[in-house]
Amino acid sequence: MRAISIIFRRELAAYFATPLAYVFIVVFLVLAGSLTFFLGSFFDRGQADLQPFFTFHPWLYLFLIPAIAMRLWAEERKTGTIELFLTLPVTTTQAVLGKFLAAWVFCGIALALTFPLWFTVNVLGSPDNGVILASYLGSWLMAGAFLAIGAAVSALTKNQVIAFVVAAVVCFVLTVSGSSVVLGFFTGWAPQTVVDTVASFSFISHFTSVMRGVIDVKDMVYFLSLIVFFLFANAVVVELKKAD
Amino acid sequence: MAAMIAIRNLTKRFGAITAVDDVSFAVGQGEVLGFLGPNGAGKSTTMKMLAGFLAPTAGTAAVCGFDVQQQPIQAKSQLGYLPEGAPAYPDMTPRGFLAFVAAVRGFDGAERAKRIASAVERANLQDVLEQPIDTLSKGFKRRVGLAQALIHDPKVLVLDEPTDGLDPNQKYEVRRLIEAMAADKAIVVSTHILEEVEAACTRVIIIAGGKVVADGTPSALAARDPIHNAVLVRLDPASAPAASRKFGMLAGVKSIEEIEGGAGLLIRPADGRPLITEIGALARTEPWRVSELRVEQGRLETVFRHITGGLKSAAPAATA
Numbered sequence: 001m002r003a004i005s006i007i008f009r010r011e012l013a014a015y016f017a018t019p020l021a022y023v024f025i026v027v028f029l030v031l032a033g034s035l036t037f038f039l040g041s042f043f044d045r046g047q048a049d050l051q052p053f054f055t056f057h058p059w060l061y062l063f064l065i066p067a068i069a070m071r072l073w074a075e076e077r078k079t080g081t082i083e084l085f086l087t088l089p090v091t092t093t094q095a096v097l098g099k100f101l102a103a104w105v106f107c108g109i110a111l112a113l114t115f116p117l118w119f120t121v122n123v124l125g126s127p128d129n130g131v132i133l134a135s136y137l138g139s140w141l142m143a144g145a146f147l148a149i150g151a152a153v154s155a156l157t158k159n160q161v162i163a164f165v166v167a168a169v170v171c172f173v174l175t176v177s178g179s180s181v182v183l184g185f186f187t188g189w190a191p192q193t194v195v196d197t198v199a200s201f202s203f204i205s206h207f208t209s210v211m212r213g214v215i216d217v218k219d220m221v222y223f224l225s226l227i228v229f230f231l232f233a234n235a236v237v238v239e240l241k242k243a244d
Numbered sequence: 245m246a247a248m249i250a251i252r253n254l255t256k257r258f259g260a261i262t263a264v265d266d267v268s269f270a271v272g273q274g275e276v277l278g279f280l281g282p283n284g285a286g287k288s289t290t291m292k293m294l295a296g297f298l299a300p301t302a303g304t305a306a307v308c309g310f311d312v313q314q315q316p317i318q319a320k321s322q323l324g325y326l327p328e329g330a331p332a333y334p335d336m337t338p339r340g341f342l343a344f345v346a347a348v349r350g351f352d353g354a355e356r357a358k359r360i361a362s363a364v365e366r367a368n369l370q371d372v373l374e375q376p377i378d379t380l381s382k383g384f385k386r387r388v389g390l391a392q393a394l395i396h397d398p399k400v401l402v403l404d405e406p407t408d409g410l411d412p413n414q415k416y417e418v419r420r421l422i423e424a425m426a427a428d429k430a431i432v433v434s435t436h437i438l439e440e441v442e443a444a445c446t447r448v449i450i451i452a453g454g455k456v457v458a459d460g461t462p463s464a465l466a467a468r469d470p471i472h473n474a475v476l477v478r479l480d481p482a483s484a485p486a487a488s489r490k491f492g493m494l495a496g497v498k499s500i501e502e503i504e505g506g507a508g509l510l511i512r513p514a515d516g517r518p519l520i521t522e523i524g525a526l527a528r529t530e531p532w533r534v535s536e537l538r539v540e541q542g543r544l545e546t547v548f549r550h551i552t553g554g555l556k557s558a559a560p561a562a563t564a
Binding site: 007084088090 | 318325328350392
């Protein structure tokens with residue numbers, strides 16, 4: 001626990017030691033805000049909720065989260081610090097968790113900074129704050145799943161650009177697997193179970209139900225198991241490839 | 245003397261390439277082992293396995309009795325390691341970086357501050373503590389890496405090229421630091437600078453093609469130089485031919501070589517015993533104006549080049 005917390009603090013501080021943190025937060029806030037107002041017709045809908053805000057999160061995360069995750073391991077390998085880091089008395093699990101938690105909390109900070117929108121809906125009307133809280137939680141969990149994927153991909157390469165692109169593609173596949181385009185490709189010839197399985201892998205279908213305010217164990221399990229699986233993959237990849 | 249570093253039959257293959265081939269050695273307390281070898285000989289790979297960064301294909305490495313693969317945390321706790329190139333987080337300051345390493349190694353509060361201060365002093369980092377490591381010169385980066393390796397006062401120190409990129413004064417400081425710490429530690433230092441080995445190491449291992457090809461004290465290895473125990477006589481060039489003839493008649497002389505255009509004679513003994521007494525006695529009775537008379541000790545560099553294949557002369561493979 002102690003080692004994880006020390007690594008966590010160093011990693012979180014590392015985000016803020018470079019302009020990365022500030023650029024990311026500003027871009028995230030600007031995009032989240034403008035998508036909500038322009039594409040999401042926040043005002044025209046005449047409803048006091050944050051659905052237009054949360055709807056775009058999977059698409060925002062698609063390229064913003066890999067940008068946070070890409071440096072986690074690729075940078076360590078590029079600068080050679082991985083050799084120093086992994087010869088300190090820490091286990092690979094501690095290293096993987098410390099790094100992941102730092103990136104995840106950083107996402108949480110960026111997400112929490114969207115609070116003016118929450119103020120706005122509460123000033124304009126009386127939204128169901130329970131639903132909003134559930135949506136925030138769901139969004140953060142989804143960010144964690146994107147991050148775990150990005151972290152595992154980052155451990156595969158020493159090139160941050162490759163880490164970014166590959167992670168974005170993997171996340172894209174997982175995001176759109178529930179869309180009508182992908183499902184339409186399967187429906188008609190594949191058995192219904194296949195279609196359902198493909199759909200159940202989708203970020204969007206799980207996130208949509210969370211966004212409606214339904215905190216279903218199924219969706220929580222989905223996101224958490226994705227996180228656990230990819231962190232495990234991350235640890236395996238670090239062990240296998242650390243010296244390449 | 246218990247071995248603080250024990251390497252047994254260590255082997256590492258990368259695909260078809262065998263980088264380290266069945267290397268075994270032990271290092272005890274008080275020993276400073278100079279690890280020599282041409283680039284690509286397997287020095288760094290061996291050190292990476294000893295530090296627990298690379299898993300060996302076969303064989304074991306142990307630090308203070310802890311197997312690096314089986315008990316990695318205990319082994320790494322006893323070990324200070326400076327990786328090749330002295331990597332450090334570029335965005336951190338030396339103070340922040342050392343604080344991180346000290347925290348990971350289990351030091352808190354006042355103890356941590358004390359450890360950092362002592363490492364900073366040993367590595368002479370006082371002036372750059374608050375500058376990002378990124379902006380430091382190569383020499384300072386190296387010293388940050390060194391400070392990091394010393395922060396927990398480890399029993400075993402493994403330093404991969406600690407003086408690379410340092411100026412002569414800094415090299416001297418690092419050598420002094422190593423000597424000062426040597427008594428209660430086992431230290432392994434890899435380097436390309438052979439004078440450094442002669443100055444600071446109690447023992448030398450030369451590795452070539454992944455194998456240990458020589459293991460001994462620096463002077464024992466230097467004695468493998470064919471020139472070892474030859475006597476150099478520097479004298480008036482005009483009398484060189486006459487002197488050469490007379491020296492040739494001494495018992496035990498194997499060959500006499502004129503060097504430096506006749507200004508010196510190199511007299512090699514037949515049985516390895518330096519003939520300085522006989523040569524000196526003879527030189528005193530003759531009017532050759534001898535200006536120098538000395539026994540050659542042999543040079544580590546020549547031996548290194550012989551052993552590692554850099555020098556393919558007719559000189560026979562020496563035996564020590």
